[in-house]
Amino acid sequence: MYRFLFHRPLIAISLGLVTPAVFAALQPLAEAPLASDTELHCHFNRDASTDCTTTYQYTILKPSGREMLSRIDFDYSEGDTFEVLGAQSTQPGAKPVALADTQIDTRTAPNPDQGFSRDKQTSLAFPNLRVGTQIRYTVRxxxxxxxxxxQFHYALKFGPSAARRDHFKARFTAERPIQWRSEGFDGFQVTPSANGKTLDVVQKAPTFLNYINESPNAALLHIPRIEVGSALERQAYFGDLGQRYNQILGANLPPQSAAAVAAVRNLAPAEQVARLMQHINDHYRYLGDWRATERGYVPFNLAEIEQHGYGDCKDLAILLTALLKASGIHAETAWVSRGDLAESLLIPGTHAPNHAIVRAQVDGQVWWLDPTNPVFAPGQTMPDLQDRWVLVNDAQGQVREEHIPLERAETTLRLNKQVHYDQQGNATIQATLAFSRLPLMQLSVADRQQGATATDQNICANFGHEISDCRVSRAATGFVVHDGYSITANMSDQRALEKLGNDYVYSDESLKGRWDTFIDYRRQGQQADLDQGNPQTNDYTITLSGGQMEKTIPGCQVRSPWYDLDLEGKREDGVLRYHYRLSQKMRWLTHDEIVSAAFGKMVDDARACAEQVHQVVKL
Structure with a gap:
């Protein structure tokens, strides 16, 4: 069931310098654990309420299908109505048996991690499930x-699923003409009625699309989906909401908020924004209150938010908007679909966004501010908000569409590492790191959530195989972070080189590992699109001493639409120093790009470039 803002945004905490390997593949049809047959009928009433009746039928094909159907849960809001109209199971060669009332349980649903509600949960538990069992149930x-x-707005998406979808049929009916738009929907037949008030969607042929051994950064950028609505204009959906937001913003600031604005009155705009973001972080926490009434998109008023000391995204966004406007900064609330994957906007209806943020103009630039995040870097947009549409509400309640751009590949990590080997292949390491932009935000979040000691251990673990005596020196991080944050680290590595006969071998996995990932992807015939994270540039200077290096590093360059790589080296007086810059220029790599000849050439060139560093060391 739709609810505006389900969770608080989290930033991945990973200080590793090597992209994890990707092993995502299509599961064979013969391994499908379930077969499904679904029929849906939704009627959209004139008051924009919805009545849906759905019949689900599953046949268990594999033992794992039993566990997948062990308990079937339906969560719904306290104000919704939910009924089980019928449920039955059929064993192979037997007659259908109705599900006993004792196998249907309704209770209060668990509260979300950062919020509380009075949602209900109804569960079905079918007995005696085994391979070949068929279950069927209808809910309203x-x-x-x-x-x-x-206005009504409804979305259907057909992503990867462990169930083989043998049949799917949906009928939408309404008291007014139904508008619809789709993407990647060739596998379905869509038939509108003559008066436009009925729309039938029927799957053309059975299909099975599921991924096995999928990497955490693998996804499908485009899946079959269809959206239906009563209008195609964003103002029809958001105009009344925009007016309500402006009514809330028109009220006087409550005392605590007024004091915060007064405290920043004489500061420059960028500093005002930073201080007000800090104020919200210090005095408010993200906590959604969905008890008693379903507010949907409507925030609490400013006085209520201040009284609570918490709020969900729409509450904190409208509070920040009010604080900025009172400080003389042009600010507007906005609605966006937050997440790693940004789908195109089919219908600008109320099911399209899932998050509220703030658009602010600061020193001639547009800043996209999310006051629910645990870190703030002035002028930088969070990764889960970049490169996507956004709906902005102006002071007159007119809603316009804008685009939040993708970040540029700025230098985000600069490393200067000095390694000195002893006669046993051990090493003492001295390193200086400068963090900026997303890696710095990740560092701050890691400190906040797990403590600086654990973060320091993570930092040390990136420098070698058997690190000991690691000492990290750095200033404390905070909610507001600024580019150029520096860290120094000193440590020992008991396995700095790999033994090879009477000699030792040196390699740089941070330079080599990324390309091996893509080689594996192409060799294994993988299918998924890969999320590479923020565009960024890493700059490394490595100095090796204490041993006789086999060769110099002639250097190389790689240029492509996806990555740029520069490597140069110098050897003198028993010391080898090399420097490389790696720029990742794209957020997503599509399957078609990864398997293309041009991408393959880039990988080959980059891998050959990385192998220049690999060499024998005599101690």
Missing amino acids: EHHPAKPLMT
Whole structure:
């Protein structure tokens, strides 16, 4: 069931310098654990409430299918109506047996991690499941219209699934003509009625699409999806909400907020924004309150938010907007779909966004501010908000569409590492790191969530195989971070070189590992698109001493639409020093790009470049 803002944004805490390997593949049809047959009928009432009746049928094909159907849960809001109209199971060669009432349980659903509600949860537990068992159940749901929502909007998506989808049929009916838009929907037949008030969606042929051994950074950028609505104009969906937001913003600031604005009155705009973001972080926490009433998109008023000392995204966004406007900074609330994957906007309806943020103009630049995050870097947009559409509400309640750009590949990590070997292949290491932008934000979040000691251990672990005596020196991080944060580290590595006969071998996995990942992807015939994270540039200077290096590093360059790599080296007086810069220029790598000849050539060139560093060391 739709609810505006499900969770708080989290930043991945990973200080590793090597991209993890990707092993994502399509699961064979013969291994499908379930077969499904679904029929859906949703009616959109004139008051924008919705009634949906759905019949689900599953056949267990593999033992793992039993566990997948062990308990079937339905969560719904306290104000919704949910009924199980019928449920039965059929064993192979036997007659259908109705599910006993004792196998249907309704209770209060667990509260979300950072919020509380009075949602209900109804569960079905079918007995005696085994391979060949078929279960069938029909449920009916009524969803009242949310406050200030006069239009209906419904989305269907067909991503990877462990169930083989043998049949799917949906019928949408309404009291007014139905508008629809789709993407990648060739596998379905869509048939509108003559009066436009009925829309039938029927799957053309059975299909099975599931991924096995999928990497954490693998996804599908495009999946079959269709959206239906009563309008195609964003103002029809968000106009009344925009007016309500402006009514809330028109009220006087409550005392604590007024004092915060007064405290920053004489500061420069960028510093005002930073201080007000810090104020919200210090005095408010992310906590959604969905008890008693479903507010949908409507925030609490400013006085209520201050009284609570917490709020969800729409509450904190409208509070920040009010603080900025009172400080003389042009600020507007905005709605966006937050997440690693940004889908195109089919219908600008109320199911399209899932998050509220703030658009602010600061020193002639547009800043996209998210006051629910545990870190703030002035002028930088969080990764889960970049390169996507956003709906902005102006002072007159007119909603416009803008685009949040992708960050440029700025230098985010600069490393200067000096390694000195002894006669046993051990090493003493001295390193200086400068963190900026996303890696710095990740560092701050890591300190906040797990403590600086654990973060220091993570930093040390990146420098070698058997690190000991690691000492990290750095200033404390905080909620507001600024580029150029420096760290120094000193340590020993008991296995700095790999033994090879009477000699030792040196390699740089941080330079080599990324390309091996892509080689594996191409060799194994992988299919998924890969999320590489923020565009960024890493700059490394490595100095090796204490041993006789086999060769010099002639240097090389690689240029491509995806990565740029520069390597240069110098050897003199028994010391080898090399420097390389690696720029990742794209957020996503599509399957078609990765398997292309041009990408393959880039990988080959980059790997050959990285192998220049690999060499024998005599001690």
